[in-house]
Amino acid sequence: MIHQYKLNGYNIVLDTYSGSVHVVDDLAYEIIALYENTPAEEIVAMMLEKHAQDPSISEKDIRETIADVEELKNDGQLFTEDEYKDLSIDLRNRKTYVKALCLNVAHTCNLSCEYCFASQGKYSGDRAIMSYEVGQRAIDYLLENSGHHRNLDVDFFGGEPLMAWKVVKQIVAYARSKEKEYKKNFRFTFTTNGMLLNDEVTDFLNKEMYNVVLSLDGRKEVHDLLRKTVTGKGSYDHILPRFQEFVEKRGDKEYYVRGTYTHNNVDFTNDILHIADLGFDKLSMEPVICDPREPYALTEKDLPEIYNQYEILAKEMIKREEQGNPFTFYHYMLDLSEGPCIQKRISGCGSGTEYLAVTPWGELFPCHQFVGDEEYSMGNIWDGITKPETQCQFKESNCYSKPECHDCWAKLYCSGGCPANALHATGSLNGTYDFSCDIFRKRVECSMMVKVDESIRAMEKNGQTVAE
Template identity: 60%
Template sequence: MIHRYKLGGMNIVLDICSGSVHLVDEVAYDMIGLFETESREAITAAMLEKYGDREDVTEADINECYEQIEELRDAGKLFTPDTFEPMAGALKAKSANVVKALCLHVAHTCNLNCSYCFASQGKYHGDRALMSFEVGKQALDFLLEHSGTRHNLEVDFFGGEPLMNFDVVKQLVAYARSREKECGKHFRFTLTTNGVLIDDDVIDFANREMSNVVLSLDGRKEVHDRYRVDYAGNGSWDRIVPKFQKLVKARGNKAYYMRGTFTHANPDFLKDIQQMLDLGFTELSMEPVVCAPGDPSALTDEDRVIVMEQYEKLAELMLERRRAGKPFTFYHYMIDLTGGPCIYKRISGCGSGTEYMAVTPWGDLYPCHQFVGDEKFRLGDVWTGVTNTEIQADFASCNVYAHPECRDCWARLYCSGGCAANAYHATGSVRGVYKEGCELFKKRMECAIMLEASKALDNNA
């Protein structure tokens, strides 16, 4: 299977199963599109009819191009068959009962009142609560006990707003560090924060202990303050931006990213990206809102047309700035064409419910943060482990080939079947497909591949 598209002034052909990316001229682009369905004679005739008036396209040139396409096919770089499906279940079975990451909900409460919040202002449709050190410690022990031979373990401090329970965050990090040597493990921590409670102590601690920091900013002040308000209705932009700037400056080269959400209010999100750049931030992400169709913040069909254009314009801006020596990173355009995720990751997905779980303030286990609060997805708890094996089995069997709609999709080995939570909320099944999200994802992949291809061209120029 192949995928052909034109972007950034290039004719791009992606061979799905080998991962090969080919930049070709117009003639080769058209011939590759006909190669699997038409005879050599029919292809030659079609090319002569279309390009026959050009002096640089002769019948000999067309024949040579056809033979080059055949060589690429025979070398496994074009029209490569999909041989991965038989591996899907076996590869996932190898990691059964091995947990590599936890999302610790240290605070089911928040100091902001964002109306589009999937977590119901941090409460997850339940009671407000803070995780105790004892529950968090047991969660870390659960991770250590179930991590098998994995050396690197991931822990995200999440909420609500985790800085509302900052003392427990510090205690849990200290406890984890105290166990690393004896257990032969290394913890990598991430903190996600809205920034309101950032101070010098938070900055020093985060830059010392956090492998990554995720900072919530929706971009332009008027966009950000539309939804990200406190309980008095006041916007938070003026309070948090100077704190974010101070943290990032002190952070040096350590990882961070600004995480924004675009909604019906700002499908023209490139202006928000530009605002973040103007503020000095270079590690950026903008996520489409996921909410009920009738929600005022939900993207409309008209919005999605704008968003598609914005993704292309964003890629053009990234290309322009890179060539000018002022690059920046967009999370969804991070792709490695020379290596990238192993085939296990490509066909098995994110590992929610098996390798990755969320932990509530009370120690309950859920497949991921987006399922927290939905009792039928409760897996167990950090003391007894996973007891709801039926639900876990659903997630364990949920690979890219478990989605019938994915079988003929060119992007399947990049999205790995997509987000189980988005699929469930859109269709009622973790094996469903969130079609609106799929279309946005495919556009992002086209842009990401174009950017990497252009980088290779620039490096070889």
């Protein structure tokens, strides 16, 4: 399976199963599109007729290009066969170990964001703060069930986890005290709205957290429209200086400023660039997931402009890289040379198997987006997984278990998409949320183009010839 597209002056051809990406001239682009279903002599005749008025294209050029395509196919770089179907069946039967927990330490929040999937941090339940005893047991559960995994990830999440600040510090200290005994390494991530950031918090997070996610939607008028305090006041002016100070002190450690775009700001590239212009260089912007009846919900009519925005963003990133003020966009971080192993490409994020969410009272869910849905309550940190049949559903959910994914060129980049989004959109873990798929495919196209541009400029800088 191949995918061809044109973007920013490049003719790009992706071979799905080998992962090979080719930048070709117009003639090769046309021939590749015909190659699999058209005899060579017919291709020659068609190309000669189409380019009869172009003296730069001869029959010899056409035949040489066909030969080049044939060589790429023989080398396993074009039109490769799918060798992973059987592997997807093996993955369903594999034994999995937990390597990451999302600790919902606070089912409460000091903001009242209208689009919050967690119902302002309460997850449609009671407000709660995780006790140290629950947090301690959660760490023990992870250690006991981590198997061969050496690096263990723990995400502090909410609600707003800074509202459980004391227990966060206690959990981190306890986990660190167990690293040598179990020969494990904990990597902590923290997501915050910034309202309670201060010097003490900043110093601790910068010392202990592998990554920190800072929530900011972009321009003041965009951010304040939906991210308000409980009194209805916008939070932009309060958090911005705190985020800037935090990132300045963080140095070269990982962080992301993460925003959400909605129907209100389909021109979200302006928000991304606004954040970049404020001095932040690691950015993410996610489409809102919400009830389609909400006034800020994205619609099918928004898709053309969403596509346009992602292209604008890609071109602006290239421009800023050339100008010496680059920034990273999370969804354009595509490794074309290595990338995730094939097992990861098929099975995805590992929700429900290698990744679990823990509520303040120790209940286990497949991930934070399932918290509160009792049908997907899988057990607890004392008894472990008590509903193995639910876990089996997640083992079996991948890009080969979903009929809509069979002919999708991007399936090994999304692994079949987010199970929670699929469930909420279709009622099935094996469904697909078409709107999200459309956006994902566009992001992959743009990220590939950015990487292609980077590679070509690097070759030119080193005096290498760029062969099409």
